[in-house]
Amino acid sequence: MSVLLETQGLTKRFGGLTAVNGVSLTVRRGEVLGLLGPNGSGKTTLMNLISGALKSSEGALLINGKDMTGAPPHRIAKSGVARTFQLVKILPSLTLEENVMVPAAFGPDRLWGRALKAQVAECLDMVGLHARAGQQASELTYIDQKRLELARALASAPKLLLLDEWLAGLNPTELHEGIRLIRELEQTGITIIMVEHIMDAVRALCPRCAVMNSGTLIADGPTDQVLSDPHVVAAYLGEEDA
Amino acid sequence: MRYLLAVLALAALATLPMVFGDYGTGMLVGLAGYVTLATSWAMFSGPTRYISLATVAFFGVGAYTVAVLNEVLPYPLVLLAAAGIGATMALLVGLSTLRLAGIYFVIFSFGLAELVRQLITWFEVNVTGTLGRYIFLDLEAKHIFWQLLALGAATLALSAWIRRSRLGLALRVIGDDETVAAHSGINLARTKLVLFVASATIITLVGAIQAPRWVYVEPSIVFNPTVSFLTVIMALLGGATRLWGPLCGAVPLFLLFEWLSARFPDHFSILLGLMFMAVVYALPDGVLAALEKFRSKGNGNSATKPAKEANA
Numbered sequence: 001m002s003v004l005l006e007t008q009g010l011t012k013r014f015g016g017l018t019a020v021n022g023v024s025l026t027v028r029r030g031e032v033l034g035l036l037g038p039n040g041s042g043k044t045t046l047m048n049l050i051s052g053a054l055k056s057s058e059g060a061l062l063i064n065g066k067d068m069t070g071a072p073p074h075r076i077a078k079s080g081v082a083r084t085f086q087l088v089k090i091l092p093s094l095t096l097e098e099n100v101m102v103p104a105a106f107g108p109d110r111l112w113g114r115a116l117k118a119q120v121a122e123c124l125d126m127v128g129l130h131a132r133a134g135q136q137a138s139e140l141t142y143i144d145q146k147r148l149e150l151a152r153a154l155a156s157a158p159k160l161l162l163l164d165e166w167l168a169g170l171n172p173t174e175l176h177e178g179i180r181l182i183r184e185l186e187q188t189g190i191t192i193i194m195v196e197h198i199m200d201a202v203r204a205l206c207p208r209c210a211v212m213n214s215g216t217l218i219a220d221g222p223t224d225q226v227l228s229d230p231h232v233v234a235a236y237l238g239e240e241d242a
Numbered sequence: 243m244r245y246l247l248a249v250l251a252l253a254a255l256a257t258l259p260m261v262f263g264d265y266g267t268g269m270l271v272g273l274a275g276y277v278t279l280a281t282s283w284a285m286f287s288g289p290t291r292y293i294s295l296a297t298v299a300f301f302g303v304g305a306y307t308v309a310v311l312n313e314v315l316p317y318p319l320v321l322l323a324a325a326g327i328g329a330t331m332a333l334l335v336g337l338s339t340l341r342l343a344g345i346y347f348v349i350f351s352f353g354l355a356e357l358v359r360q361l362i363t364w365f366e367v368n369v370t371g372t373l374g375r376y377i378f379l380d381l382e383a384k385h386i387f388w389q390l391l392a393l394g395a396a397t398l399a400l401s402a403w404i405r406r407s408r409l410g411l412a413l414r415v416i417g418d419d420e421t422v423a424a425h426s427g428i429n430l431a432r433t434k435l436v437l438f439v440a441s442a443t444i445i446t447l448v449g450a451i452q453a454p455r456w457v458y459v460e461p462s463i464v465f466n467p468t469v470s471f472l473t474v475i476m477a478l479l480g481g482a483t484r485l486w487g488p489l490c491g492a493v494p495l496f497l498l499f500e501w502l503s504a505r506f507p508d509h510f511s512i513l514l515g516l517m518f519m520a521v522v523y524a525l526p527d528g529v530l531a532a533l534e535k536f537r538s539k540g541n542g543n544s545a546t547k548p549a550k551e552a553n554a
Binding site for chain 1: 422428
């Protein structure tokens with residue numbers, strides 16, 4: 001398996017606060033990586049650095065072998081990276097169909113016309129929203145907004161999908177459904193990095209996990225091993241004698 | 243068929259000066275001017291929701307270009323020069339300001355008109371030593387009307403084309419959420435800049451084409467901020483996100499303002515302000531959207547039912 005994403009000593013400072021501190025991570029094509037860590041440990045900041053929403057203060061970002069350090073988000077999107085947001089972001093004044101159309105039309109393949117329509121239909125179908133393609137996105141419930149966001153992320157046929165707590169806030173039935181959806185995705189060979197707090201989902205979906213604490217990477221390896229690592233346990237639950 | 247209708251409609255409009263006489267043709271010039279201004283303003287500001295009060299900055303530059311060059315260059319070249327100057331100015335302004343968000347852009351755009359006016363005044367007083375210029379062009383009102391008619395039709399055609407193109411989709415996404423737009427592969431800066439330049443170039447041309455109507459031109463005449471405000475209120479009244487919205491707002495408001503400024507010349511600004519507030523509060527999405535909503539209510543919710551069934 002070839003390397004799809006590589007970060008070399010990626011660092012992000014906000015004034016005096018170092019949110020991400022020298023993170024070096026390698027993700028191979030087809031891998032599904034769970035990114036864990038307590039609140040405020042820098043997971044979302046790392047996702048923002050990878051998607052180009054933030055520019056790193058130090059370090060390098062390589063996507064598909066190309067140096068993307070400091071590239072704006074639209075260039076990173078064009079190189080095959082798609083994401084969802086921790087706080088769901090839909091385009092409320094557009095229809096579902098138009099929402100999904102956007103990354104397909106402006107992403108790596110720049111689809112238009114019939115090819116675009118077909119791609120949009122396929123993605124909406126995948127998340128079960130095809131029957132409502134013409135509806136306004138603002139009318140959707142929370143779970144359906146999450147579905148729509150996933151369909152939109154998939155529309156650009158990304159090589160790397162970044163899911164930022166995509167499963168958060170779902171009830172047990174919806175969670176079950178969400179896990180099934182992501183597992184279906186995994187089978188298509190897509191590479192996924194997912195920030196997730198729900199351990200059942202992490203165990204079910206991610207063969208590999210990386211754990212962050214106060215901006216640094218404290219563990220990276222097979223999920224079972226990582227979750228029983230004493231440093232990881234300490235980061236989540238505090239030191240034993242504390 | 244639709245093209246044929248459009249051509250017939252244009253031809254019919256072009257004969258209006260023969261019907262209305264001199265006074266009427268003067269009104270037609272103003273009307274065609276504002277329809278074009280509002281439509282080109284909405285081309286950029288409608289989808290992006292950047293409320294620009296810089297309309298008169300470009301409009302005035304267009305008029306001033308004609309005033310300066312009308313005795314030096316042949317008329318078509320004067321128009322070309324105006325378009326070039328307007329586009330260059332829009333490019334510079336756009337590069338430096340389109341990063342500004344919301345209210346800051348509004349304030350900057352308003353300041354821009356004043357800045358340009360003061361610069362020209364300073365230049366005329368200190369360098370050329372004259373304030374005020376004459377425009378001697380052999381153009382009658384009907385000639386000006388025909389030019390504006392052609393420019394207005396071209397603006398509508400361009401707007402219609404943009405709406406169906408990738409560019410139009412990009413603009414709507416930017417209007418909804420810039421973060422999503424950027425993460426979908428849309429180059430925010432370039433998209434906004436292209437539209438801003440296109441819109442400003444048309445506005446500059448309107449000023450250039452209308453300039454001969456004044457004969458005598460000075461900065462306080464051509465940089466009148468009322469032009470900017472009228473353009474905004476017309477586009478908003480009709481609906482800035484719709485193709486025909488600005489036109490539907492410009493026609494009634496222009497006639498209303500003509501009447502008001504003749505009847506109540508001293509209270510005109512107050513009435514304009516009140517109208518502005520009425521439009522923003524009562525019809526935030528414009529008349530066309532309000533009509534549509536009203537009609538779908540009248541149909542006994544039949545339009546919303548299928549959607550609800552699909553929900554279940």
